[in-house]
Amino acid sequence: MTKKPRPASSAPLVQRHIAVVGAGMAGIACARTLVQAGHRVTVFEKSQGPGGRMSTRDTEFGGFDLGTQYFTVRDARFEKALATSPGLVRPWSANTVRILDEAGRVVAASLPPKEAHWVATPGMNALLKQWAQPLDAAGALMMETQVIRMEGDKLHPERWQLQTEGPGASSRVYSGFDAVVLAVPAPQAHALLLSSQQGKALMPVLAGITIAPCWTLMLAFPQAMQPTLLHLGPHWNAARSTHHRIAWLARESSKPGRSAIERWTVQASPEWSERHLEDDDERVKAKLLKAFTEVTGIRAQPSHVAVHRWRYAQTTEPLGQSHVWDAKSSIGTCGDWCLGHRVEDAFISGLEMALAIC
Structure with a gap:
């Protein structure tokens, strides 16, 4: 047998x-x-909380995603992990364009994205805050x-x-x-x-x-909340720019689950950020605000102006x-x-x- x-x-x-x-x-x-x-x-x-470059800065005018603007989902394992947090992540119709020059001229509107652009709500850091909550509850998160x-x-x-x-x-x-x-x-x-x-x-x-740095500018225009003024400036909500100072602009208030107050996040180009890495905040604010006006045509005075320096922002190698x-x-x-x-x-x-x- x-x-x-x-x-x-x-x-x-x-x-x-x-x-x-x-x-x-x-x-x-x-x-x-x-x-x-x-x-x-x-x-x-x-830092004070989980997030890294998925951080969100809260202000009296609403939040700013000062690092990561959105993310894509291509790997089945990432998709499965996101499914554990239903309703926390939503698609963002960014209406992205590409800016040609310093006068703010649009080359061409981007084609509809081949894949969805996702954001966490009410701010980009919400996803990692939820994922880290069991660690925090167990006393295993040392902030x-x-x-x-x-x-x-x-x-x-x-x-x-x-x-x-x-x-x-x-x-x-x-x-x-x-x-x-x-x-x-x-x-x-x-x-x-x-x-x-x-x-x-x-x-x-x-x-x-090698990882390139990035200066981020955050602007709020609460006057755009007036009933007769839905928003300021261009009709697009995000742009990839070839301006020598600016690489990316996004209207924060266009993202789902955000405050309606007109807010913009502006990210400087890697080259400009590298050259001005050690500049003081006020100098960076002035230069990036001038570039923002050139690209968007928005000349109103913002009620909130702040900058953040990412010494390590985007991998180049x-x-x-x-x-x-x-x-x-x-x-x-x-x-x-x-x-x-x-x-x-x-x-x-x-x-x-x-x-x-x-």
């Missing part, structure tokens, strides 16, 4: 404690995947906490501990991590590894990544693979810069980073 083979038994999960540095799309996608696999995760973020050094755990040398700085230059050490994931821009990950003298196998890989994982040191890195500069690139990078650890 032939003996039936015994079914293979899966090995029990050995729970690991993993530190994720960065609460942008890559970091949150990585963290939530690790938690779903049964691991313990602690996320560190130097306003910047990791400044990595080193071996003093009690357990095979593990990691992280030195951090918080509000008011307060410092603290978190220990007992089996692995560390750096879900931050490549130059920041490289700098942290270099200053910590750790993860030397990763540093040559990170050194070749991506890594060409979804993540980097050094099993020997148990250190990994991920981010949109691994594959490109899109939101979906960041999601895939964080997801596949987590799968590599699992």
Whole structure:
């Protein structure tokens, strides 16, 4: 009588404690995947909330998506993840045009997009805030906490501990991590590894990544709320510009789920941002506001003018693979810069980073 083979038994999960540095799309996608696999995760973020370049700045006039303007959905895994947050993401009919010159002349209206442009509501950061909520509820989301050094755990040398700085230059050490994931821009990950003298196998890989900066201008025109004035300026809601200062303009109030007050987000070109990277805010405001007037023809005085500098905004030379994982040191890195500069690139990078650890 032939003996039936015994079914293979899966090995029990050995729970690991993993530190994720960065609460942008890559970091949150990585963290939530690790938690779903049964691991313990602690996320560190130097800002006040999750989002990264999917941040939204709230003002008395409404919100501004000061980084990512929209995203596309091409990967089935990203589509499945978005389905866990029904109603939070909506399509944006941007009515995008392309601007030819500094006089604001339109070359041609863009063809209808081949794929939907999506935004989170009521602001771009809403998606990651919801995805991060279980981490926050579990006390695993360390906001306003910047990791400044990595080193071996003093009690357990095979593990990691992280030195951090918080509000008011307060410092603290978190220990007992089996692995560390750096879900931050490549130059920041490289700098942290270099200053910590750790993860030397990763540093040559990170050194070749280039990411362009971007200055963002935010404008509000509440006078456009008058009953006889629906909006100011052009009839398009977004434009890709060849103006030497401006690369992108978007009417924030045209996005679904937003305040009706006329608001514009203007993103400077990478070249101009690089040349003026260290300029003070007032100088940048004046120059970009002048360019905005030239492109849109809007000469009204805005009631709100603010700028934000993204030192690392858009990848120009991506890594060409979804993540980097050094099993020997148990250190990994991920981010949109691994594959490109899109939101979906960041999601895939964080997801596949987590799968590599699992």
